[in-house]
Structures are given as structure tokens and as C-alpha cells.
Amino acid sequence: MPVSPALAEDLAAAVAMLYEDAELALVGLLRDALAQGIDSPRWAELKLRALGDLREAVETVTTALQTDGNGAVAEALATAYGRGRQAAVAELGALDIGRELHARRMLPGAPAVDRLAASYAADTRPLYQRITRAVLDTFRGVTARAAGTQILTGITRRAAAQRALDEFARRGVTGFVDSRGHAWELAAYAEMAVRSVTARAAIDGHIDAMAEVGQGLVIVSDAPLECPLCAPWEGEVLALSGPAGPRTVRTEHAIQPSGVRSLFRPPQTVAVHIAGSLPEARAAGLFHPNCRHSLSLYLPGVTTRPPHHATPGTTYADTQRQRAIERHIRRWKRAEAAAMDDAARAKARAKVREWQAAAREHVAAHEHIVRKPAREQIGRAH
Structure with missing residues (x-):
């Protein structure tokens, strides 16, 4: 997997x-x-x-x-x-x-x-x-x-x-x-x-x-709503080690016909384009916190490029807006916890409800965004 x-x-x-x-x-x-x-x-x-x-x-x-x-x-x-x-x-x-x-x-x-x-x-x-x-x-x-x-x-x-x-x-x-x-x-x-x-x-x-x-080879998935750091590596083959930079190599096909190895029948090979090394991609931002991409084994001649995930009407910026709304909700929940009297507590609670409404509206307006209530919580008491 x-x-x-x-x-x-x-x-x-x-x-x-x-x-x-x-x-x-x-x-x-x-x-x-x-x-x-x-x-x-x-x-x-x-x-x-x-x-x-x-x-x-x-x-x-x-x-x-x-x-x-x-x-x-x-x-x-x-x-x-x-x-x-x-x-x-x-x-x-x-x-x-x-x-x-x-x-x-x-x-x-x-x-x-x-x-x-x-x-x-x-x-x-x-x-x-x-x-x-x-x-x-x-x-x-x-x-x-x-x-x-x-x-x-x-x-x-x-x-x-x-x-x-x-x-x-x-x-x-x-x-x-x-x-x-x-x-x-x-x-x-x-x-x-x-x-x-x-x-x-x-x-x-x-x-x-x-x-x-x-x-020694893996392939990066194509994830929806990718960020600019990850976009260059989507669907690309990476080497687990070795030099940085793109290159094309010939390597043995992952599935060889029975009896292919002999003096008269050399192994079947395929050309593989390698976009760079995995350490290089990680240093450039791939697999940052909250990254949606995954890695899987690349079998030369067998593995195909993953399909592109289209997200019409939703952008990476929309996901960042959701993160901002979550921060506002957490902020006002902390303010509620810090309230010294009922008036301050009521004001903070009203702001929490206001930003929770904004979260519902934002999710409703974007098909590919899912609300994550856990990211709006602070502490076990909430």
C-alpha cells in the first residue's frame, strides 16, 4: 500500500x-x-x-x-x-x-x-x-x-x-x-x-x-488541491538515493518472461525518466505537514502514471482560507476560557459561533473541502 x-x-x-x-x-x-x-x-x-x-x-x-x-x-x-x-x-x-x-x-x-x-x-x-x-x-x-x-x-x-x-x-x-x-x-x-x-x-x-x-524507485501520487511546493513532483518517479536532478535510465523490466535470462537472451529493459531523488524532493517541500501526497513502489514497465485529480471550483488558496477560519475559531475559544466575567464570556462565545458559521458557509461553497471539527477544538474539555 x-x-x-x-x-x-x-x-x-x-x-x-x-x-x-x-x-x-x-x-x-x-x-x-x-x-x-x-x-x-x-x-x-x-x-x-x-x-x-x-x-x-x-x-x-x-x-x-x-x-x-x-x-x-x-x-x-x-x-x-x-x-x-x-x-x-x-x-x-x-x-x-x-x-x-x-x-x-x-x-x-x-x-x-x-x-x-x-x-x-x-x-x-x-x-x-x-x-x-x-x-x-x-x-x-x-x-x-x-x-x-x-x-x-x-x-x-x-x-x-x-x-x-x-x-x-x-x-x-x-x-x-x-x-x-x-x-x-x-x-x-x-x-x-x-x-x-x-x-x-x-x-x-x-x-x-x-x-x-x-x-530503489518510487512514484509520487497525484493529490487533489496540491500546493505549489508539491506540484512539480506529482506523478513523478523518484530514486530513493543517488544524485539530484532529472535523468533517464534504462533498467530491467519488473516482469521478465520465463527463461529470459541466458547468454543468448539478455534481460528485457525499459527506459525510466527519474525526476530526481527523494531527499531532493523532500528538501524542496514534498511531504510538508498536511501534505496529501503518497509514495508507492515503482515497478519499471508495469507501474503507470497516476490519474490527475481535477478539483473544479476549488483551489489551494481555498484550503488555506479554511485553515485561517479554524485559527479564528480556536482563538475565540481561548478567549472564552480566559474570560473573567459573564459579559466577556458571552462576547467570546458569540465570536465562536460567528466563525463556525463562516466555516459552514466555506465548506458548503466548495465541493472538495471537508470540514474537520477536530481542527477547531482546543483541549480535551471542548
């Missing part, structure tokens, strides 16, 4: 839930710390004394998140890698080499899995320092501004604190800034990182298994 990032999507979703729960817990900690004694004349003084308690509570959440997250990712990677290998076994099942591969067992500590786990841990380590800093900076800023705000502006301390909480909920814990200057929410970045690394594990398991039995 073909292998694709979708093979590990459920694993990524389970790990990402840890980060969503943590982000909700952080919003709750900040809300409660600011709300306690907010009507007291000594509120600012009390908040300065409470800073240490808040730091301790936040660090408890981040330490647990780091431990649980890294452990869950390591387990997910081993599972994804194993699924990739099993996909190769299923794909090669009709051939003798499929039975040979089935007889082999993957070691639980496969080097590929260990390398990916170490890479994920290194990539996400800076997140945990940013979490504590983001919460404490917001707390200090609110305390400093809100202490005298009623005298200067007529805005109540509670209203000023709610504004800051709304901004924190809108922004989320921005754990990562990409090369375009876009600040990612903690949970969104974690989900992207986990999707990327588990997808890589599944694909690595597949191609490692094929390489073990001497298979």
Missing part, C-alpha cells in the same frame, strides 16, 4: 492534544492569578507577591508537558515507522521480496526512530523557556498598567485586565517565529512539528524497508 503523511495523522493529533491542554491550563493560571483580589486597593502589591507562585505553577505545567510530550513523540515515532514498514510489506506482498521483508523485524530502538526523536526534542526545547517568559511578562505588564488605569482612563482594573487576557488568548503562547516572521501558537507549532516528524518516520520506515530488499 502507498505511504503518506496521513498514515501518522492520528498519532500527531494525540500528541498535539497535550500542548492544547497545556495552553488552556496556562490561560487559566493567568486568569486566576489576575482575578484574585482584583477589587482590593492593595491589588498591585498582592500581585507582586504572587509572581513567585505563578512562576512555580507555570514551570510545573511546562515540565510535565516536556516530559509527557517527548515520551509521547518517541512512542508515536516508533509506531509511525512500523506502519511505514508494514505498508511496504503490503505493497510487496505479491512478490517474493515481500515475503522476505515480512520475515524481518524492526528493532524497537531503530536508529532512524532515535534520530527523529532526538531532532524533535532539540527543536522544541526552546519552546518551554518561552512559555514561562510569555506568561510572566503578560502578568507583569497587566499589573503595571492596570494598577492606576482607573484614575487615568476611567477604565476599571477588571476591564483592563480582561483586555490583556483577551490579547494573550488571541495570540496564544507564541513558541516559534518562522522565516516569514509569522508567530505560531504553541499548540499549532507543536502539531506542525509532530505531524512533520511522524510523517517522516512513516515514510522512512517505508523506504528503509524497500531499500533492504533492493527496491
